[in-house]
Amino acid sequence: MILAEAIEVTRRYGDVTALDRVSLRVTEGELVGLLGPNGAGKTTLASLLTGVRRPDSGTVTLCGGDPRDPRTRRTLGVTPQETGLPATLRVGEVVDFVGAHYPDPVPRAELLDQFGLTDLVRRQTGGLSGGQKRRLAIALAFVGRPRVVVLDEPTTGLDVQARRGLWDAIKAYHAGGGTVLLSSHYLEEIEALADRVVVLGHGRVLADDTVTAVRGMVGVRRVSFAHDGEPPALPGVVATELREGRTHLLTPDSDQLVRALVASGVDFRDLEVAPTSLEEAFLAITQSETLATAA
Ligand SMILES: Nc1ncnc2c1ncn2[C@@H]1O[C@H](COP(=O)(O)OP(=O)(O)OP(=O)(O)O)[C@@H](O)[C@H]1O
Structure with missing residues (x-):
C-alpha cells in the first residue's frame, strides 16, 4: 500500500x-x-x-x-x-x-x-x-x-x-x-x-x-596518492582534496585518470583507487546538475 x-x-x-x-x-x-x-x-x-x-x-x-x-x-x-x-x-x-x-x-x-x-x-x-x-x-x-x-x-x-x-x-x-x-x-x-x-x-x-x-549510478571513484609538490592538473576530476599528506581525486573514470597521472610524470607513491561514500556520490550528482543548469 x-x-x-x-x-x-x-x-x-x-x-x-x-x-x-x-x-x-x-x-x-x-x-x-x-x-x-x-x-x-x-x-x-x-x-x-x-x-x-x-x-x-x-x-x-x-x-x-x-x-x-x-x-x-x-x-x-x-x-x-x-x-x-x-x-x-x-x-x-x-x-x-x-x-x-x-x-x-x-x-x-x-x-x-x-x-x-x-x-x-x-x-x-x-x-x-x-x-x-x-x-x-x-x-x-x-x-x-x-x-x-x-x-x-x-x-x-x-x-x-x-x-x-x-x-x-x-x-x-x-x-x-x-x-x-x-x-x-x-x-x-x-x-x-x-x-x-x-x-x-x-x-x-x-x-x-x-x-x-x-x-553506482554516478560511479565516482577516489584515486589517492602521496607525492611531493603541487597537485597535478588532471582531466576528469570532479573534486580534489588534500588530506593527511595525500592527494584525493574524485573521478567518474578512474582508468583514464590513472593513465593521465602516469603520463604526467608526477612522482607519486602509494596509489589507491577506491569506491566513494554516498556523500561523495551525492556531491558529484549535485555538482553535475549545477554545471548542467549553468550551461
Ligand atoms: N517561506 C518561504 N519563502 C520564500 N522562499 C522559501 C520559503 N521556504 C523555502 N523557500 C525557498 O525554497 C527553496 C527550497 O527550500 P527548502 O527549505 O524546501 O529546502 P531544503 O532542501 O529543506 O533546505 P535546507 O536543507 O536548507 O533545510 C529555497 O530556495 C528556499 O530559499
Missing part, C-alpha cells in the same frame, strides 16, 4: 521554484532517505506531504487521503525542523498531553526510555538543552503509534551519541513495520538507515534508487 505520494508537484515561493514537478511514492514499511543540499526543496516536500502547505499544482496524498484532513493526519508522526515546546510544561506532561490526542498512545515510560529521556521526565522543557528538546520533539512524533513518520533533518544539532540513540529508535520503529521518510544532511545517516534514497537538487528529483545503485 502507498502511504505517502506526491505526483508532479510544483511549489513556488514568489519567484523561487522550490519544487518543480516532483513525484515521490513511499510504500508501507519503507524507510526512504531524502537527500539534498541547502535549498534543494526537502523541507518544502515534507511540508506538502504532512499537510502544512499546499502544492501550486500536482497532487499529494497521505495514507490514501488529503494530508490536510485531520483524520488523515492522525496516522502521521512529524518532526519539523523547528519545534516549539511549551516552556513551563514538564517533559512527562508534554508526552501525556500530545499522547492524549491519540486513541492508543505509547505509554509515557516506554516512550521516554526508547528516546533516552527517562531522567528528564520532571524537567520543564524551557530548561532543556537544544539537543534534549530535539530528542523530545522527535519522541513526540512517535507517541501516537503513527503508520508513517516524516522526520525533517531530525538529528541536526545532536551529538554523536544522541544521534546513534535516535537511529536505534527509528530502526526499532521501522523493524516493527513503520514507514519513514527522513531528510538529512548527514549522509552517513541515510546510509545507516535507509535502503532507498531520493536525491533532490534545485527542486527536482535527481535520483531515486537504492543507496547502492545511486552510488
Whole structure:
C-alpha cells in the first residue's frame, strides 16, 4: 500500500521554484532517505506531504487521503525542523498531553526510555538543552503509534551519541513495520538507515534508487596518492582534496585518470583507487546538475 505520494508537484515561493514537478511514492514499511543540499526543496516536500502547505499544482496524498484532513493526519508522526515546546510544561506532561490526542498512545515510560529521556521526565522543557528538546520533539512524533513518520533533518544539532540513540529508535520503529521518510544532511545517516534514497537538487528529483545503485549510478571513484609538490592538473576530476599528506581525486573514470597521472610524470607513491561514500556520490550528482543548469 502507498502511504505517502506526491505526483508532479510544483511549489513556488514568489519567484523561487522550490519544487518543480516532483513525484515521490513511499510504500508501507519503507524507510526512504531524502537527500539534498541547502535549498534543494526537502523541507518544502515534507511540508506538502504532512499537510502544512499546499502544492501550486500536482497532487499529494497521505495514507490514501488529503494530508490536510485531520483524520488523515492522525496516522502521521512529524518532526519539523523547528519545534516549539511549551516552556513551563514538564517533559512527562508534554508526552501525556500530545499522547492524549491519540486513541492508543505509547505509554509515557516506554516512550521516554526508547528516546533516552527517562531522567528528564520532571524537567520543564524551557530548561532543556537544544539537543534534549530535539530528542523530545522527535519522541513526540512517535507517541501516537503513527503508520508513517516524516522526520525533517531530525538529528541536526545532536551529538554523536544522541544521534546513534535516535537511529536505534527509528530502526526499532521501522523493524516493527513503520514507514519513514527522513531528510538529512548527514549522509552517513541515510546510509545507516535507509535502503532507498531520493536525491533532490534545485527542486527536482535527481535520483531515486537504492543507496547502492545511486552510488553506482554516478560511479565516482577516489584515486589517492602521496607525492611531493603541487597537485597535478588532471582531466576528469570532479573534486580534489588534500588530506593527511595525500592527494584525493574524485573521478567518474578512474582508468583514464590513472593513465593521465602516469603520463604526467608526477612522482607519486602509494596509489589507491577506491569506491566513494554516498556523500561523495551525492556531491558529484549535485555538482553535475549545477554545471548542467549553468550551461
Ligand atoms: N517561506 C518561504 N519563502 C520564500 N522562499 C522559501 C520559503 N521556504 C523555502 N523557500 C525557498 O525554497 C527553496 C527550497 O527550500 P527548502 O527549505 O524546501 O529546502 P531544503 O532542501 O529543506 O533546505 P535546507 O536543507 O536548507 O533545510 C529555497 O530556495 C528556499 O530559499
